[in-house]
Amino acid sequence: MSEKFDEIKTETKNFINQCQRVLKVSRKPTREEYINISKVTGLGICLLGAVGFAVHVPITYLKALIKP
Incomplete structure (x- = not known):
């Protein structure tokens, strides 16, 4: 039991x-990075839809x- 506890602790x-x-x-992230990430995420959501x-x-x- 102690070995198991030591393993979980480690x-x-x-x-x-x-x-x-x-x-x-x-x-x-910078403003430009945030805008680019938002665009890519929005595009991905639209494509999945x-x-x-x-x-x-x-x-x-x-x-x-x-x-029928």
């Missing part, structure tokens, strides 16, 4: 150390044809 310490390293390296719509419409019509 893994937790390693995770916290990794999180601290990431936070030290990270920084606040278009793909979902393109799949949904034919399936809806096929269901209507199958169930």
Whole structure:
């Protein structure tokens, strides 16, 4: 039981150390970076919506044809 606790304790310490390293390296994005990220994210959302719509419409019509 003690070995398991020590293993969990070690893994937790390693995770916290990794999180601290990431936070030290990270920084606040500039306005230009933020705008670019927003554009790419918006474009991705629109593309996923278009793909979902393109799949949904034919399936809806096929269901209507199958169930008269």
